Amino acid sequence: MNALVEFFATFGRFFIAGLAAVGDVARFTAIALSHCVRPPLYFRLIGRQMLHIGYFSLPVVGMTAIFTGAALAQQIYVGSARFNAEGTVAAVVVIAIVRELGPVLAGLMVAGRVSSAMAAEMGTMRVTEQIDALVTLSTDPYKYLIVPRLYASVLTLPLLVIVANLIGVFGGFLIATQKLGFSPTTYLQVTVDFLESVDVVSSLVKAAVFGFIIALMGSYHGYNSSGGAQGVGKATTNAVVSAFIMILLANLIITVNLFGT
Amino acid sequence: MSTTPKISLRGVKKRFGSKIVLDGIDLDVMPGESVVVIGGSGSGKSVLIKCILGLMTPEEGRITIDGADAIGMHGKAREKILSKFGMLFQGGALFDSLTVWQNVAFGLIEARGMDKDEARVIAIEKLARVGLGSDVAELRPDELSGGMQKRVGLARAIATEPEIIFFDEPTTGLDPIMADVINDLITECVRDLGATTITITHDMSSVRKIADRAAMLYKGKIIWQGPKDQIDNSGNAYVDQFIHGHAEGPIQMDILKS
Numbered sequence: 001m002n003a004l005v006e007f008f009a010t011f012g013r014f015f016i017a018g019l020a021a022v023g024d025v026a027r028f029t030a031i032a033l034s035h036c037v038r039p040p041l042y043f044r045l046i047g048r049q050m051l052h053i054g055y056f057s058l059p060v061v062g063m064t065a066i067f068t069g070a071a072l073a074q075q076i077y078v079g080s081a082r083f084n085a086e087g088t089v090a091a092v093v094v095i096a097i098v099r100e101l102g103p104v105l106a107g108l109m110v111a112g113r114v115s116s117a118m119a120a121e122m123g124t125m126r127v128t129e130q131i132d133a134l135v136t137l138s139t140d141p142y143k144y145l146i147v148p149r150l151y152a153s154v155l156t157l158p159l160l161v162i163v164a165n166l167i168g169v170f171g172g173f174l175i176a177t178q179k180l181g182f183s184p185t186t187y188l189q190v191t192v193d194f195l196e197s198v199d200v201v202s203s204l205v206k207a208a209v210f211g212f213i214i215a216l217m218g219s220y221h222g223y224n225s226s227g228g229a230q231g232v233g234k235a236t237t238n239a240v241v242s243a244f245i246m247i248l249l250a251n252l253i254i255t256v257n258l259f260g261t
Numbered sequence: 262m263s264t265t266p267k268i269s270l271r272g273v274k275k276r277f278g279s280k281i282v283l284d285g286i287d288l289d290v291m292p293g294e295s296v297v298v299i300g301g302s303g304s305g306k307s308v309l310i311k312c313i314l315g316l317m318t319p320e321e322g323r324i325t326i327d328g329a330d331a332i333g334m335h336g337k338a339r340e341k342i343l344s345k346f347g348m349l350f351q352g353g354a355l356f357d358s359l360t361v362w363q364n365v366a367f368g369l370i371e372a373r374g375m376d377k378d379e380a381r382v383i384a385i386e387k388l389a390r391v392g393l394g395s396d397v398a399e400l401r402p403d404e405l406s407g408g409m410q411k412r413v414g415l416a417r418a419i420a421t422e423p424e425i426i427f428f429d430e431p432t433t434g435l436d437p438i439m440a441d442v443i444n445d446l447i448t449e450c451v452r453d454l455g456a457t458t459i460t461i462t463h464d465m466s467s468v469r470k471i472a473d474r475a476a477m478l479y480k481g482k483i484i485w486q487g488p489k490d491q492i493d494n495s496g497n498a499y500v501d502q503f504i505h506g507h508a509e510g511p512i513q514m515d516i517l518k519s
């Protein structure tokens with residue numbers, strides 16, 4: 001009985017803390033967005049962040065995409081062989097990659113790399129008073145630290161996702177043509193025929209939203225960290241975990257809204 | 262001397278949880294005046310200047326800068342007030358992603374919009390003022406010793422020639438000769454630039470050298486303030502104990518209690 005009460009009490013505490021956190025994040029987001037649309041913008045910093053987020057994420061995103069695309073083609077071949085419909089492999093691969101796996105996998109990989117790095121960097125700046133120092137040098141930390149990261153991430157993720165999609169489809173193509181005996185021209189023909197513009201648009205919209213989430217979570221947890229090295233460590237973990245969950249949730253919401261009918 | 266204080270605090274209270282750190286601070290700093298705040302470790306000296314800068318918000322009380330209310334100020338008005346300030350942080354707080362000269366030039370470039378090359382020249386000159394050669398300029402802060410970092414922080418604080426400068430323990434971690442150089446530099450800032458300064462220090466030779474007036478913080482209150490030449494015969498047992506560094510006296514260290 002006591003254990004049950006304890007269980008619900010713990011649950012309730014988490015729920016209330018969760019609500020407070022949502023309010024906090026919403027406030028942070030509102031302030032950050034209001035700074036995004038007001039000058040000055042630090043273009044130099046946006047460029048540097050785009051390089052950090054985009055270029056250095058290419059290898060990990062590319063590898064994830066090619067392995068997943070290849071495995072997907074193999075699985076669909078095995079599955080659809082039962083219905084004598086091997087021809088669906090190309091179609092399913094391209095739709096699965098572009099609509100779902102490309103953006104989600106790229107989003108998650110970049111979140112793991114970038115949200116954590118942002119949280120660690122900004123968290124360290126917070127606990128070593130560098131953020132306070134920025135303020136005393138009449139530089140708004142939102143403008144100098146957070147806005148460039150948000151812009152860079154929102155602009156870069158779609159580019160990364162395009163690359164992930166291409167490489168993912170290529171992974172499927174490799175397995176299909178080299179191992180499963182598909183004709184390259186037919187495979188590509190089916191791929192192009194089945195891809196619709198809504199697929200591409202949804203892919204890019206997801207990418208931009210995930211990019212926003214990645215930078216937002218990294219910044220939020222880093223900016224608000226406290227309590228020395230341990231606090232920075234916690235901020236880093238929280239940034240990645242919350243970015244993962246929000247990306248998967250946002251993906252579901254966008255998918256249901258775009259393809260649900 | 263003008264009659265409106267540059268900085269004025271009335272009944273400022275700040276607490277963290279149940280711990281009351283500032284318990285009703287009243288302090289006036291006149292334009293061009295150099296005030297030194299002394300007090301035991303953990304007595305709230307750093308918190309006091311962070312409240313004035315708006316980095317922390319006191320729960321109660323009033324802080325005015327040039328007669329304008331500073332608490333809760335935001336947006337353009339806050340930016341304008343902040344551009345009057347320079348601050349040396351106790352821990353240096355140098356930007357570790359930038360080189361030494363970029364740190365020093367930061368306020369000039371980002372806030373004043375000065376051209377990079379021009380700012381670099383000024384930064385090198387300010388570094389020379391704190392005894393650092395141009396060979397240090399291209400290094401990163403983590404390649405410097407603690408005392409060198411402190412001096413870079415000092416150069417950064419004075420680089421924009423602000424009207425009001427706060428020095429949080431400027432000589433801690435420096436050798437006695439360099440400490441004296443820094444004391445001279447602070448005195449010059451006040452005399453030549455007409456800056457208003459608040460300096461936090463434990464170093465009595467600093468107090469004697471740079472203070473126009475000293476104030477002692479104890480248990481969240483300013484228990485004594487007066488011109489520096491009165492500090493030796495303040496008639497205040499707490500001040501006497503502090504400046505002579507005796508373990509015995511009215512100030513009981515927590516370590517002795519248990």
Ligand SMILES: Nc1ncnc2c1ncn2[C@@H]1O[C@H](COP(=O)(O)OP(=O)(O)OP(=O)(O)O)[C@@H](O)[C@H]1O
Nearest residue numbers: 277280282300301302303304305306307308309351
């Ligand atoms: N961010 C904070 N959160 C909680 N407590 C704090 C915070 N900052 C300071 N304090 C507490 O406020 C008190 C005063 O701290 P402060 O840094 O002002 O001391 P100080 O007088 O500058 O000491 P020192 O001479 O050692 O630098 C300390 O007891 C400290 O624990």
Ligand SMILES: [Mg+2]
Nearest residue numbers: 306307351429
């Ligand atoms: Mg201090």
